[in-house]
Each structure stands twice: as C-alpha cells, then as structure tokens.
Amino acid sequence: MIIDTHAHLLSPGVDTFSIIERMKDDGLEKIVNIGTDTGDSEGGVLLAKKVKDVYTTVGIHPEYASKTTKQDIEKINALASEEKVVAIGEIGLDYHFETDNKEKQKEIFIAQIKIAKAHNLPICIHTRDAKEDTYEILKKYSDIIVKPSIMHCFSEDWEYAKKFLDLGFYISFSGNITYKKSDRSFVKDIPLDRILVETDSPYLSPEPLRGTKNEPKNVKLTAQKLADLYEMDYEKFEKITRDNAYNVFKGMKR
Numbered sequence: 001m002i003i004d005t006h007a008h009l010l011s012p013g014v015d016t017f018s019i020i021e022r023m024k025d026d027g028l029e030k031i032v033n034i035g036t037d038t039g040d041s042e043g044g045v046l047l048a049k050k051v052k053d054v055y056t057t058v059g060i061h062p063e064y065a066s067k068t069t070k071q072d073i074e075k076i077n078a079l080a081s082e083e084k085v086v087a088i089g090e091i092g093l094d095y096h097f098e099t100d101n102k103e104k105q106k107e108i109f110i111a112q113i114k115i116a117k118a119h120n121l122p123i124c125i126h127t128r129d130a131k132e133d134t135y136e137i138l139k140k141y142s143d144i145i146v147k148p149s150i151m152h153c154f155s156e157d158w159e160y161a162k163k164f165l166d167l168g169f170y171i172s173f174s175g176n177i178t179y180k181k182s183d184r185s186f187v188k189d190i191p192l193d194r195i196l197v198e199t200d201s202p203y204l205s206p207e208p209l210r211g212t213k214n215e216p217k218n219v220k221l222t223a224q225k226l227a228d229l230y231e232m233d234y235e236k237f238e239k240i241t242r243d244n245a246y247n248v249f250k251g252m253k254r
C-alpha cells in the first residue's frame with residue numbers, strides 16, 4: 001500500500017467520490033488532500049472528517065496571493081486547528097505567471113509559516129521560478145519551521161535539493177520526474193529517509209499517462225520510476241516512502 005502525499009481531491013473535474021470509493025482496491029493506504037485557497041481548504045477539512053483515510057492540509061497557494069485578504073489568513077488560522085489537518089500548504093512563491101506582486105506573495109507566505117508554527121504543523125512548499133527567494137525566506141524563518149517539512153513537486157537541481165535538505169526539508173517528487181526532460185541525475189543522492197512521492201493530481205500525470213487527467217493511484221508509477229533510479233526493489237521503496245509520510249504528517253494515524 002502506498003500514500004499519495006499531495007492530491008487536489010476537490011479541484012474542478014475531479015471525481016472525488018469514485019477515487020475514494022476505489023482507494024483500497026487501488027492500493028492507496030492514505031491520501032493527503034491539499035488546500036489551495038480558503039474555500040478549497042474548508043472543503044478539505046470537511047472531506048477529511050468524513051473519510052477515514054483522507055487527511056488534509058489548509059493553505060493559500062501563491063497564485064492567489066494578490067486577492068488574499070487579512071480575513072482569508074484568519075480563516076486559514078482557524079481551519080488549522082481542525083482535526084485531521086496535517087500541514088499548512090500549499091504555500092510559497094510562484095513567479096511563473098505573476099512577478100509584479102512579489103512582496104504580496106512573500107507577505108502571504110510568511111504569514112502562513114507563522115500559522116504553521118502556532119499550530120505546530122509542517123509546511124508544504126510550492127515554488128516555481130522562485131527558488132532563490134523561496135530559499136531565502138525558508139532560511140530566515142528556519143527556526144520556527146516545524147521539521148521535517150516538504151518541498152512539493154520538486155523540479156530544481158541538486159544544488160537546491162541540497163540546500164533544502166540542509167534546512168530540514170523532505171523532497172517530494174510527482175509525475176514530472178518520469179518525463180524525459182527532467183534532471184534525475186541527483187535523485188539517488190537524496191537520502192532515502194528524506195524522500196516522498198505524490199501525484200499533484202489532477203495535474204502532472206506520470207508517463208505513460210502524461211496528458212491524461214491524473215489521479216492518486218498513479219502515484220505508483222512515480223514510485224516505480226524512483227525505485228528504478230535508486231536501483232531498489234519496488235515494495236521496499238514503497239514502504240520507505242510510506243514511513244516517511246507518517247514521519248512528516250505526524251497527525252496521520254497508521
């Protein structure tokens with residue numbers, strides 16, 4: 001059995017009910033749903049309360065930083081104390097589409113790092129085209145960040161993998177590690193007790209399903225690719241990632 005540590009079960013177009021109904025048959029031990037705004041986070045809390053093996057994070061994605069209000073931050077703070085909330089995320093910086101709101105993005109990011117501290121929860125980091133600034137903030141606030149925390153959908157190089165590992169982060173890979181273009185040369189240098197697997201579904205379907213709608217069960221394809229890179233037996237690798245998931249999401253019950 002495997003754990004998908006990052007899935008958007010409430011994204012538009014996701015057949016949430018079917019995914020949950022098939023979970024055990026698909027070999028999924030747990031799914032961690034990820035919040036991206038206040039409504040999505042609230043939905044995640046309700047879903048996790050209803051479904052035994054689903055846990056959730058709450059947080060505001062940097063993509064929504066511009067329209068985020070003080071009340072939204074207060075809402076995330078309130079949701080963080082609900083049961084089955086296992087992390088604050090996904091939070092971070094994204095300069096891919098918007099670069100004229102960097103200060104606002106940083107402000108929202110830091111406010112949520114502080115919420116995580118107040119609730120003793122790890123953080124799940126999204127960074128896109130913003131690795132330097134993300135690193136600077138994580139380094140500056142390292143003392144208050146609950147460890148281990150997570151670098152989600154890692155797509156940087158070894159230099160940055162090493163930097164984030166040194167700050168106490170786990171490195172989480174999604175389907176894009178199966179893509180031909182991705183740099184996989186350094187993967188086996190990541191200590192096995194610091195690696196996680198995720199789908200980021202419904203996005204980023206791993207090969208050979210690239211281009212189709214992703215779902216949690218496909219996490220096994222990414223895990224297989226990583227097991228190959230470590231030259232390790234699949235079952236053994238799956239168990240390692242499962243243990244790591246329980247280690248980072250301390251509120252998740254075995």
Ligand SMILES: [Zn+2]
Binds near residue numbers: 006034090200
């Ligand atoms: Zn995500």
